[in-house]
Amino acid sequence: MNDVSPVGLDIHLQGEALRLLPRRALWWPARQTLILADAHFGKAGVFRRQGVPLPSGGTAADLAELDRLLRQTGAARLLILGDFLHAAPTSEEPWLQTFSGWRATHRQLRITVVAGNHDRGLERLPADWALDWQLRPLVDGPFVFRHDPEPMADGYVLAGHLHPVLRLRGRVDRLRLPVFWFADHVGVLPSFGSFTGGQPIRPAAGDRVYGIAADQVLDCSAAAGSLARHGTAADRTDQRSVS
Numbered sequence: 745m746n747d748v749s750p751v752g753l754d755i756h757l758q759g760e761a762l763r764l765l766p767r768r769a770l771w772w773p774a775r776q777t778l779i780l781a782d783a784h785f786g787k788a789g790v791f792r793r794q795g796v797p798l799p800s801g802g803t804a805a806d807l808a809e810l811d812r813l814l815r816q817t818g819a820a821r822l823l824i825l826g827d828f829l830h831a832a833p834t835s836e837e838p839w840l841q842t843f844s845g846w847r848a849t850h851r852q853l854r855i856t857v858v859a860g861n862h863d864r865g866l867e868r869l870p871a872d873w874a875l876d877w878q879l880r881p882l883v884d885g886p887f888v889f890r891h892d893p894e895p896m897a898d899g900y901v902l903a904g905h906l907h908p909v910l911r912l913r914g915r916v917d918r919l920r921l922p923v924f925w926f927a928d929h930v931g932v933l934p935s936f937g938s939f940t941g942g943q944p945i946r947p948a949a950g951d952r953v954y955g956i957a958a959d960q961v962l963d964c965s966a967a968a969g970s971l972a973r974h975g976t977a978a979d980r981t982d983q984r985s986v987s
Contacts, residue, residue, distance in 0.1 A: 750816040753954060753961035757926065758886035758900045764924050764954050764961045767809050768934040770902075771817050775884065778817055780810075781825035781891075781904025782860070782935035786839045803839040806938050807846045814853065822853055823882075825904040825933060826860020826891025828875075840870070847873050858882050860891035860905065895929040907935040909942035910955055910964055920944070921955035923964065 752765040763771040769780040785803050814822070856876040857863070866877060881890035881898070888896045893903035912919040922934035925945055934956065935942070945968075947953050953968035954961050 750813065751959065753963070755926075755952070755954075757931065760886060765813065766956050766959050766961050767813055768922060768936045768956060769813055770924070770933060771819070773817075776818070776820040777823050778813055778819040778821070779823045779825065779889075779902065779933065780936040781933040782827045782907060782937055782940055783824060784827055784935070784937040784940050785829055785843065786837055802938055804842050806936065807842065809938075811846075814850070820852075820854060822855045823889060824855070824857045825889055825902065826858050827863060827904065828857045828860070829863050829866075844870060844873070856882070858889050858891055893930045893932045901930040902933065903930060904933050904935065906932050906945070907940055907942045908932050908945045909934075910947075910953055910968060911944045912964075912967055921957055921962075921964065923956065924954040924961070926952040 750763065750765055750771060752763040752771065754761065754763050756762070760772065760774060763773070765771055769778055771778055783806065785806070810822075813819075851874075854876065855874070856878060858878045858881065859866075863877075869875070878889075881888050881896060881901075883889075883898050886899050888899040888901045890896070890901060890903050891905050893901065893905060895901055906925075908923050908925045909920045910923045912921065920942060922942060923945070924934060925932045925947060927948060928950075932945075945953075947968040949969055951965070951968060953964045955964040956962075
């Protein structure tokens, strides 16, 4: 049972009520499902193995945020739209033990992962994590859940992979906001992981775009529409290049 209603922005998509949460996740109350994309657990450890001096504790911080979301929503299922991992882990990586401890406190939670391009070395993950890996797109109600944001005939696609951000320019300042991006046939969630980059998007006219600023989700569709009408060549990026 949830203790606090999660703060967010309510939308309707394909006849379903959804809540966009400022911690870069989506709540689907009809299915009691919390949805996120691109956690990239263990990413900082991968960089440290390559000699890049990054601090530890990123996975623990992300799991603490996930704890808060699960308490607030009372979710029965966690659905991750790919890139659960950043790379195949070694047995000595500290984040594996961190996640094992977290999973032990959430034994009743169903966790489904639709595999992404970074989800390699799955056989090295502990079996007692009880993750339901889906190697193909998952159809549930009016939605198709997958990692790559490509349309499908089976329903409206909800995906990740792009780590979408909206680049806004004023006369002096510039902002980059993580966003939820809903086009005609495909919606893209922001990346959940704290140590992930962002890919600027160039929405089409009529797309719905919701930005995350501090603890709020804001409707940025008008600003995104202006970008679609007046964007420059510098705004045109390859939206499939994020990994």
